[in-house]
Amino acid sequence: MLLKDKISRKQEIEQKATKLFKEKGYAASSMRDLASMLGIEAASIYSHIKSKEEILQKICFTLANQFLNNLNNIYHKKLSAEETLRNAIIAHVKVITEDVSASAVFWNEYKHLSEPYITDFLKMKNEYENCFIEIIKKGVRRGEFRKIEEKFAAMTILSSLNGIHQWYNPKGRLTPGELGDQIAVMLIDGLKAGNKNSKLKT
Amino acid sequence: MLLKDKISRKQEIEQKATKLFKEKGYAASSMRDLASMLGIEAASIYSHIKSKEEILQKICFTLANQFLNNLNNIYHKKLSAEETLRNAIIAHVKVITEDVSASAVFWNEYKHLSEPYITDFLKMKNEYENCFIEIIKKGVRRGEFRKIEEKFAAMTILSSLNGIHQWYNPKGRLTPGELGDQIAVMLIDGLKAGNKNSKLKT
């Protein structure tokens, strides 16, 4: 009972902090801001967490692991490049829509991680981006996609996915599933249109 | 001579501040950081500028005006929706590539503007986004683009453009012009592919 209370209080702190970090940015968010959202004094927060940065670390690495695990699972299914990319996009969108605040913080505030966390984080980010580049390279090689600068294409796709948190309204017309499907169609068609090699595959 | 020196010193402060704000974020950048980049004391900066926020205001509104002016000029040319969108994308990319640091700050740090600046800024941002939505609505109405949720499409395009500062290397293979052309092709093809109404236009 006591343990249960403590866990849920810690989760409440993390959730409120995520909201706060999203709205004001990590550096401009003070522990006194967070405390007043919780209705307690700033010093009391330290009964539940070790430091302000610990919260940021948890947000960043939880999401980074979700993104990477999903992508690894999809990548090893050995589908066509198009289907791999479609599944990767849909999985990415799902992670974002499940916690829009966390994904905003993940994307905008990771630079405030200290060493060695920032180095680890950047390694994971790089691995993820390289995997997207590889998928597109494969698609170009196999004639599924048009000839295109692969890094450019991968970063354009990832940018549009990582911008979702800035405009997506969970209560709006598009459900997360519809959003993932639609954005996958739009971005993949952008890679396929005018593809002169596509007949090689059919 | 004295006036000329003072102007260029102010510009140097603004340029260095832009770089600093990009790298550390506005809130985590101190005037002492900026001073040490300039080789002077923090207090001396205030001979040239009024406040830290004044620099942020200049960055944000200079870019916002560039984006809006370009888009208004293009919009009033009364081209097809596709050509309007293509020109808008290319113009947007040009502004970003001309000053990658400034556009990173513009996009990531505007939330630190105080009133009334933040309200003005958000108005301009909204106007810009609505104009993109209108262009896409027109394209869908005229059968140039497939049927698509217009706000979703506009925000996806703008997100991919506003992510350019995170990965674009001015010394890399793609020139700013090539980047603008390529990204326009990819995004517009994503709007056109599978368009069942396209024959209405030819």
Place this chain on the structure above:
DNA sequence: CCTACCGATCGGTAGG
């Protein structure tokens, strides 16, 4: 452009 300094606020600790 500098020295000297201001009040405010920061993340965090001690001790209960």
Place this chain on the structure above:
DNA sequence: CCTACCGATCGGTAGG
């Protein structure tokens, strides 16, 4: 979870 408090740092000013 609180009171009381710490040293560090912040943006900015006065006066030269």
